[in-house]
Amino acid sequence: MSDTEPTTSDASTSTLARQLEDLDRVVYRFRQNPMSVIGLGIILAFILIAIFAPWIAPYPSDAGYAGEPAVHYDQKFEPPSAEHLFGTDQAGRDVFSRVLFGTQLSLKIGAVVLAAAVSIGVPIGLAAGYFGGRIGMVLMRITDVFLSVPPLVLALSVSVALEPSLTNAMLAIGAVWWPWYARLTYGEVLSVKKETYVEASRGVGASSVRTIFRDILPNVLAPITVKMSLDMGYAILVASALGFLGLGAQPPTPEWGTMVSQGRDYLPAQWWYSTFPGLAIFLIVLGFNFLGDGLRDMFDVEVQ
Amino acid sequence: MTDPILDVHDLSVSFDTYEGRHDVLNGVNFTINEGETVALVGETGCGKSVTARSVMGTLPRPPGDITSGKIRYHGDNLLADEDAHEQVKGDQMSMIFQDPMTYLSPVYPVGSMMADVATYSGRKDVSSWEILKSFLGHRENAEEIRERSIELLDRMRIPDPEGTLDRYPVELSGGMRQRVIIAMALINEPEFLIADEPTTALDVTVQDQILDLLRERVTEQNLSMLYITHNLGVAREIADRICIMYAGEIVEVGRTEEIFDAPLHPYTRGLLDSIPKLTGFEGSGIDGQIPDYTNPPSGCRFHPRCPAVMRGTCDMEPVEHYAVGEDRTVACHLYEDGMEFEEAAAIAADEATYDNEEPQPAEAGVRSKQ
Amino acid sequence: MGYRDYLIKRGLSTIPMFLGLSVLIFTLARVIPGRPARLALGPRATDEAVQQLREQMGLNDPIWQQYIEYMRGLLQGDLGQSLISGRNVATDLLEYFPATFELTTLAMLIAIVVGVPLGVIAGQHKDKWPDNASRLFSFFNVSLPPFWAGILLQLFIAFQLGWLPATGRIGDVSPVPVETTGLLLVDSTLAANSAAFISAAQHLILPAITLSLAPVADIARMTRSSFIEEYDKDYVEGLRTHGIPNRLIAYKYVLRKSFASTLTIIGLDYGFLLGSAFVVEIVFSWPGMASYGVEAILQKDINAMVGVTLVVGAAFLIVNFVVDILYGFFDPRVWHEGESE
């Protein structure tokens, strides 16, 4: 609307006011979606648990806090009770405490995987989009090839070469996750490039690097943030699958996927052993999905 | 005189959007007699399509809302009985649209869509089995429907009617698509047809062909038709009577010749002015734009743009329809109750001399040009 | 451009993708570790033994030569020897792949049959309770770790209620179905062996449902949004104006067009499904490629792992090719492109 066009005298204040108003609307849109608020709540709760696990957990030593996880064979396979909310495992360890400590691992896995994916994918997408031409085409073709194998399978084949461990699982997943970010960044750069101001700033002799940082990067930030929050849950899911297959964290690390896998040997009698760690995975992934969806509405961006 | 086939009485329609409530139609009245073609003429955005959708019962609700009025078809109020409306819509009424590019499904050959209209029009529901059969192109009287379609396309002067049935819309030109759309609308032999600007999107030469075809169908099948256009010139070619619409109100009704010989309403005169003349010179028409429906002008909705506006009357007192002579009504404060036609025509001619005067400055409620 | 030209063009473009895929996997397997023979033999093997194995595996040749050798073998159906089974990897895969294929295909069928109507219903009732319910359901589905969902199903349906078997591919039936395709449902049908068919079907249900959960959600969401977009088109108004019943409009017209978009998601999801199959097969002790693949990874059997990845990647490419064929059928405009307008 033309009637909101600021006049010269109060241009800066009205820009600020408009930004605040925009922020207002953004927050409003976020709150309009009840799921996103629930998602935010779930994630905040998990973050608090991760930080305060040593104090909340009834038996921190069972989860390996300050040393190797303790064993109490005399208490093995106790069903859930007031003492052991989620029961105990085959070594008599408190499943509840271990699940709480697993939160730290899960958040760390998600963060490391995405950091790796973003720091490989975004520069590749930026380069491909910015330079275009032959370089761009080759880079995007390579990206497409990576995308032609399901991430979990590709992660598996990368992990052939590595010893099964949590670090290696994270590396393997990060190494196969970047193409999504390359694609996303590439698409955004192309659409930003179409807008004239990048052309304009090139015209006055701005260097490529400055153009990227000043004009392109801020524009790809929103979709990448949204994608990261949607992917966080999925990365945790894939990592727990590697753990479940015995290719990720090794027992007795209190990693959720590993715990579900261990518990599977004692089904159906000791059902709690697999059930509660799995529930934790489900909840944290659900939280990130809710949150990501809310962010998508909020920034009004399309990401796959 | 027999009862009219369609009688729209005091129809008001509003739309609720995030911008607020748009009171678009405001007490629309008109009738169409059997075998008659009536043109509904007005600028873009004045509510012609909303009127057509209300009659067809396809107004999206929400956001649309019919707040008052009756739509009588053969005397039955369709707004009172949704089932009857569905029934009439399927069996007796039909409609053709403005943009032939978008009114055909891109994913089926045109014959498939025609056959569905022939088979399922007016049906309440279909079973999953029938959906599957239709999808695979099986139907009971496929042969008969195909023949009927070919005959209709042939009457629409489509070359190779048989081959056309198996083509996709992308393979046909705009004019051909519009012919297909008309054929589809006629396949169930309706008695009443609404044509919503069917030639607007077409080339001038194609326009004339389509108008000829429509006229031919109307006489041969004794159709009654509501023909919608923003172009009075087109209306003259096809209509027996003309209803002039402005901002959701009918402002003048009359026989086609009368409207052209002696336009009464200042808006009608403005529209006549803007018909492209033979010289190709386009008259200036009327300054200003259709008002904002969230806050329509008080009194006569046309008064902010009216060259003959009377302060204190037009901007305050709501207008009524004044019968002027036989079969002629005009909603304008210039024409008092019970005026004879000659008298009215004299006033109109008198007012026309003021036409060169500057119109009043735009009032609140009128969007300024962007 | 006709439909046939479109298919040929699309089919040809799959070939470079497959070559790229083979290079990628080959590179991952041979270059990154750099010492597959050492890995295969373990840390205690003598250098001499390692050297010998390297020679035997052709690992001392230049990498491009190794790749050409590998591709030549591949074309002749030779994927190299598996260290675990001692057989040719191709032979192993031929044995394990049908089980995986049967499972993933059934799961995808379930996902389509459930997801598409769910999406249509959600689209028809946009922002009303059926839409919100379907949205919530979708969120739950994509957030479930497939292995955990499988375990829960086993606990409730198999162990608690005893309705279906918890593990395996077929029970003790006689006669055992003759193997022709390797797909038990097909083989038992061909042999008119109803006992085998029922047993195989019972074993399939739980793992197939587990696998279908996430694709159901994706397909429902995609169908919903493309349905809503398509339902807004003018021709829908035209059909409604002609008094065509809503169900016919929704399922014959709108869905056909929006199903084209759904198809692309289906292609993508089939890949994810092949990935999840790895964990789900383990949960249900399903004798498919996953157990073989996981074993290969743990035993550092590189030929086997390359073979598995290649088959999964190829399956994914083929499914996406099929998706494109169908896309052309559901939305003929992709190959009409450039004819008029």
Ligand SMILES: Nc1ncnc2c1ncn2[C@@H]1O[C@H](COP(=O)(O)OP(=O)(O)O)[C@@H](O)[C@H]1O
């Ligand atoms: N679906 C709708 N939602 C909101 N407003 C509408 C809708 N359809 C029509 N309108 C309003 O009705 C007015 C008249 O529209 P229409 O009948 O299409 O005009 P026309 O005379 O050009 O056919 C428009 O200016 C618009 O404000």
Ligand SMILES: [Mg+2]
């Ligand atoms: Mg219109």
